[in-house]
Structures are given as structure tokens and as C-alpha cells.
Amino acid sequence: MHDRPLVGEGRIAFATPETEFGEGVTDRLPETLDRLGVDAPLVVTDRGVESAGVLDAALDGLDLDPTVHYATTEPSVEDFEDLPDVEVDGVVAVGGGSCLDTAKVVATLLAHGGTASDYLGVDKVPGPVAPTVAIPTTSGTGSQATQTxxxxxxGVKRGMSDELLRPDVALVDPALTHGLPRDVTARSGFDAFVHSLESLTARDHTQVEPRPINYQGANPISRPLSRQALELVHGAYEQAVADGDDREARRDLSLGSHLAGTAFSNAGLGAVHALASSVGGMTGRPHGECLAASLTAGLRYNLPVRREEYADVAQTLGVARPEDDTDEAAEALIAECERLRDSVGLPGSFADLGLGPDDADEIVENTLIQERRIKTNPRDVGEDIREPVVRALE
Ligand SMILES: [Fe+2]
Structure with a gap:
């Protein structure tokens, strides 16, 4: 049994997978598996990644014929009932967030048996899981860096969170994201943007009560990563969406999304993600779209307690005028986030997701139970979140 990191009362725990970043780093896969003692890996990917030729690119150089398991988009517990019946001793995940998440569950089942539902929740994994190498093919969720x-x-999206689920090694190769379709880049990149902003402006770690998971609030180790991630993602997002083959934009977005994943998996997130999980469960729409629809409501809700931080971010990103006072600069940040969202055509409100005034109760109720998110939100989340929710339904 592993020891939980000790956080709270000013203590900070920071965890990250061993990481290699850069074009071509997947050529390190054979050596990496060797070092982890993996002779017979199970490759978790999906048909889209395979048919786009990205799987071959990632496994190029691997001198064995691995067993492949195809993940579904947004996996459910039942998807793990028919894993390949062969001897494997490790997992290599090649794909977007759903593939990487699937690999974490598979690595757990390989080590401990049972069914996926046995491990839902926090700290339910009884011991080390099968060695896992994560190779992301999108720039968004940061799942290669996280413990969830x-x-x-x-029919309800649940989290499986445990420090043991953090992949052993992340090979982050921006070349694998070249040519990714525009809408995938727009949705996943927006997720990375919100990860960096919410982790940067999360509740301070000294004000988060100790909890059995590393979502401990923004802290001196996570903040520099969040800030760097925000600058990279903000600078590259629109260009990567406009031209999927732009090498520099792809590199920045890839690095930014990885740093954001590392930061938020230690610091936690906030109201935008809590609202997005809530409306995601109700509409089944992709995570990136739900975040975009939740953005204004979440940022406006937190504005009274994060005015100075938003103003500071606006100045850092160069979206406020130097002469702006705190209120003006904070407003400039919100305006810039909305401009970014609108520039790529993502939904701007819950109404844009097809929800209406009658859905307010359910959204509020589902948001208040997002423990994992609201404990690190800078403002105590209560019934008063109804106000921005109702506005987003108009
Ligand atoms: Fe996210």
C-alpha cells in the first residue's frame, strides 16, 4: 500500500510522471519499456488514431507485435469487460484523453483484477498497477500527467483518482498532433487553456483542508507551471486551430497542455470545470464544448475574489492596457477568454448547448456535488451560483 502524500497546513506534495518532450521522442519507447521491465505490452488506442497513421508513427521502432485494445470515446464501466485474454505485463497508451484514461483502468485491472466499478472514487486502488507509458496524440486533457x-x-461520469494511476512515463511528441482535425484541436486546446487558468487561480493551498488526493490548491510549485502553460496555450491556440500543421504552434500547444495537466493534477481546478461536468452529464456534449459554455458563468462567479489575479494575468498575456486599473484589467481577461472561445466557434452559453431555464435546478444541484472541483475553487461554491447559471441559460 502506498502512502498518501501529506498535504495541508502549508505542506505541498508534487507528483509528475517521468517526462520526455519533443518531436520524435516516441523513438524512446523501446528503451523505456526495457527499463520498466515490460516485454509484452498491451497497446491501448482507438480506431481513429490507428487509421490516421498516428499509431504506426508512435510505435515505429518497437520491435515486437503488441496486442491492441481499442478504447471507446468517453469509456464506461462495461467497456472493460472483454479485455484481450493474453499475457501482458505493461500498458502503452496512444491516443487522446479517452485512450489514456482507458489505459489507467486497464493497468489497474491487469494488476488487481475485478471490475472497473470496484475502483471508482478516490484512493480505491490497492497497490501498484501495471507499468504504463502514456503517449498523447491530442493537446488537451493532460491525462498523461494526471492521476485520474x-x-x-x-450514465454518470465518475472519476477514478489515485496517485497510483499516474503514468510512469509520458512521451509527449508534438509531431503526433500535426494534422489533427480543426474541431478536435479547438475542443482539446480549450480544455488545456481552462486547465492552466483554473489551476493558476485556484484556492491557495494553505486554505484547502487536507484531503486524500493531491488536488491541494494552487501552490508555489504549481503556479509557475500554470503560468507558463497559460502563456504557451494562449499564444498558440488560434494558430494551431487555423493551421493544424504549424510546427511552432503545435509544439507550444503540446508543451502547454502537458504543463497544464501537471499543474492542475497537483493544484486542482474550479467552478468552470464543475459546471462543465454538470452540463456534460446532462447533454452528453464533449468536455471542451461544455467548458466553453461554462466559461463566463465560472469566471464571473469567481471575479469578486480573483479580481487582482485576473488583472495580473491580463497584463501578463498583454490583453489589458498598462494604464488599466484592476477592474478594467480583470474585465479585459474575461473578454479575452470569451474572444478566444468565439474565435474558434465554441458554444458560449448553456443555451447554446440546448439547455433552457427549466434546467437551472439540475445544473446547480449537479455542480454542488462536484467535490473534486469545488474544494479548490477560489470562492466557496453555494446556492448563489444559480445567478450566473440562470444568465447562461438565457
Ligand atoms: Fe478538463
Missing amino acids: AVVSFD
Whole structure:
């Protein structure tokens, strides 16, 4: 049994997978598996990644014929009932967030058996899981850096969170994202943008009560990563969406999304993600779209307690005028986030997701139970979140 990191009362725990970043780093896969003692890996990917030729590119140089398991988009508990019946001793995940999350669950089942539902929740994994190498093919969720897998159970998105689920090694190769379709880049990149902003402006770690997971609030180790991630993602997002083959934009977005994943998996997130999980469960729309629809409501809700931080971010990103006072600069940040969202055509409100005034109760109720998110939100989340929710339904 592993020891939980000790956080709270000013203590900070910081965890990250061993990471290699850069074009071509997947050529390190054979050596990496060797070092982890993996002779017979199970490759978790999906048909889209395979048919785009990205799987071959990632496994190029691997001198064995691995067994392949195809992940579904946004996996549910039942998707793990028919894993390949062969001897494997490790997992290589090649794909977007759903593939990487699937790999974490598979690595757990390989080591401990049972069913996926046995491990839903926090700290339910009884011991080390199968060695896992994560190779992201999108720039968004940052799942290669995190300790959480999102799995649906009875139609509700649930988290499986445990420090043991953090992949051993992340090979982050921006070349694998060249040519990714525009809408995938727009949705996943927006997720990375919100990860960096919410982790940077999360509740301070000294004000988060100790909890059995590393979502401990923004802290001196996570903030520099969040800030760097925000600058990289903000600078590259629109260009990567406009031209999927732009090498520099792809590199920045890839690095930024990885740093954001590393930061938020230690610091936590906030109201934008809590609202997005809530409306995601209700509409089934992709995570990136739900975040975009939740953005204004979440940022406006937190504005009273994060005015100075938003103003500071606006100045750093160069979206406020030097002469702006705090209120003006904070407003400039919100305006810039909305401009970014609108520039790529993502939904701007819950109404844009097809929800209406009658859905307010359910959204509020589902948001208040997002423990994982609201404990690190800078403002105590209560019934008063109804006000921005109602506005986003108009
Ligand atoms: Fe996210």
C-alpha cells in the first residue's frame, strides 16, 4: 500500500510522471519499456488514431507485435469487460484523453483484477498497477500527467483518482498532433487553456483542508507551471486551430497542455470545470464544448475574489492596457477568454448547448456535488451560483 502524500497546513506534495518532450521522442519507447521491465505490452488506442497513421508513427521502432485494445470515446464501466485474454505485463497508451484514461483502468485491472466499478472514487486502488507509458496524440486533457481516469457508470461520469494511476512515463511528441482535425484541436486546446487558468487561480493551498488526493490548491510549485502553460496555450491556440500543421504552434500547444495537466493534477481546478461536468452529464456534449459554455458563468462567479489575479494575468498575456486599473484589467481577461472561445466557434452559453431555464435546478444541484472541483475553487461554491447559471441559460 502506498502512502498518501501529506498535504495541508502549508505542506505541498508534487507528483509528475517521468517526462520526455519533443518531436520524435516516441523513438524512446523501446528503451523505456526495457527499463520498466515490460516485454509484452498491451497497446491501448482507438480506431481513429490507428487509421490516421498516428499509431504506426508512435510505435515505429518497437520491435515486437503488441496486442491492441481499442478504447471507446468517453469509456464506461462495461467497456472493460472483454479485455484481450493474453499475457501482458505493461500498458502503452496512444491516443487522446479517452485512450489514456482507458489505459489507467486497464493497468489497474491487469494488476488487481475485478471490475472497473470496484475502483471508482478516490484512493480505491490497492497497490501498484501495471507499468504504463502514456503517449498523447491530442493537446488537451493532460491525462498523461494526471492521476485520474474518467469513466461512465450508470450514465454518470465518475472519476477514478489515485496517485497510483499516474503514468510512469509520458512521451509527449508534438509531431503526433500535426494534422489533427480543426474541431478536435479547438475542443482539446480549450480544455488545456481552462486547465492552466483554473489551476493558476485556484484556492491557495494553505486554505484547502487536507484531503486524500493531491488536488491541494494552487501552490508555489504549481503556479509557475500554470503560468507558463497559460502563456504557451494562449499564444498558440488560434494558430494551431487555423493551421493544424504549424510546427511552432503545435509544439507550444503540446508543451502547454502537458504543463497544464501537471499543474492542475497537483493544484486542482474550479467552478468552470464543475459546471462543465454538470452540463456534460446532462447533454452528453464533449468536455471542451461544455467548458466553453461554462466559461463566463465560472469566471464571473469567481471575479469578486480573483479580481487582482485576473488583472495580473491580463497584463501578463498583454490583453489589458498598462494604464488599466484592476477592474478594467480583470474585465479585459474575461473578454479575452470569451474572444478566444468565439474565435474558434465554441458554444458560449448553456443555451447554446440546448439547455433552457427549466434546467437551472439540475445544473446547480449537479455542480454542488462536484467535490473534486469545488474544494479548490477560489470562492466557496453555494446556492448563489444559480445567478450566473440562470444568465447562461438565457
Ligand atoms: Fe478538463
